[in-house]
Amino acid sequence: MKLLVAVKRVIDYNIKVRVKGDETGVETANVKMSMNPFDEIAVEEAVRLHEAGTATEIVAVSMGVQQCQETIRTALAMGCDRGIHVKTDDELQPLAVAKLLAKIVEQESPDVVVLGKQAIDDDSNQTGQMLAGLLGWSQGTFASEIALADGKANVTREIDGGLQTVAINLPAVITTDLRLNEPRYASLPNIMKAKKKEIAEITPEELGVDIAPRLTTLKVTEPSQREGGIKVETVAELVNKLKNEVGVI
Numbered sequence: 001m002k003l004l005v006a007v008k009r010v011i012d013y014n015i016k017v018r019v020k021g022d023e024t025g026v027e028t029a030n031v032k033m034s035m036n037p038f039d040e041i042a043v044e045e046a047v048r049l050h051e052a053g054t055a056t057e058i059v060a061v062s063m064g065v066q067q068c069q070e071t072i073r074t075a076l077a078m079g080c081d082r083g084i085h086v087k088t089d090d091e092l093q094p095l096a097v098a099k100l101l102a103k104i105v106e107q108e109s110p111d112v113v114v115l116g117k118q119a120i121d122d123d124s125n126q127t128g129q130m131l132a133g134l135l136g137w138s139q140g141t142f143a144s145e146i147a148l149a150d151g152k153a154n155v156t157r158e159i160d161g162g163l164q165t166v167a168i169n170l171p172a173v174i175t176t177d178l179r180l181n182e183p184r185y186a187s188l189p190n191i192m193k194a195k196k197k198e199i200a201e202i203t204p205e206e207l208g209v210d211i212a213p214r215l216t217t218l219k220v221t222e223p224s225q226r227e228g229g230i231k232v233e234t235v236a237e238l239v240n241k242l243k244n245e246v247g248v249i
């Protein structure tokens with residue numbers, strides 16, 4: 001069974017994101033970038049399936065600027081076999097990523113594509129679903145457990161108020177949620193080995209995909225400053241404030 005894993009390069013989750021002065025986006029110059037955390041979970045799951053003998057090959061795909069190759073190298077050091085870099089300096093919105101992935105799927109014929117449930121920079125939570133739609137494949141989103149056997153996948157999904165297990169036919173698109181696993185750190189020998197693994201480079205033009213943005217960002221602003229709280233002496237005072245000052249009851 002062949003797996004394709006999508007890994008996005010995003011601002012590291014530990015970094016305090018700053019909005020650009022002209023409100024056109026967030027500052028990315030000289031900012032630490034890492035693999036999207038949900039994609040680390042996707043890679044980890046794929047590697048575990050490989051170690052269990054369920055998967056035979058894992059291909060990691062990243063799309064964007066040249067430095068996406070660092071993200072692919074991380075995936076290779078974690079245990080993926082080879083990488084594909086779809087290189088572009090242009091903005092990529094989820095629909096464009098889904099279309100590019102659909103083309104790679106045509107070339108690679110994987111049995112399962114594993115993505116993160118969302119990228120922590122745009123918080124779109126769209127790419128996996130759009131990819132499944134474009135391919136006409138089954139989808140298991142927000143996975144907290146995946147069992148693959150006999151051309152089928154049982155995917156346990158994190159939904160409001162509980163868990164839902166769906167049985168889907170392969171080929172399928174699966175997106176990962178936080179509790180699926182705890183990603184490993186790549187060991188030094190594996191980081192060294194990853195340097196020798198192959199990363200193929202291709203452009204959106206070569207794949208014949210129009211990546212023109214469909215959405216325009218009007219502006220990006222800082223969240224409003226949190227105001228300091230106050231202490232109330234009695235429950236009656238609290239109720240009075242909630243009712244007459246804040247207007248929430």
Ligand code: AMP
Nearest residue numbers: 006007063115116118119124125126127
């Ligand atoms: P989103 O729909 O933008 O929240 O992203 C969901 C998932 O799609 C991510 O967790 C990645 O697995 C994948 N993805 C989105 N953008 C890219 C990209 N530029 N390169 C590789 N994978 C991506």
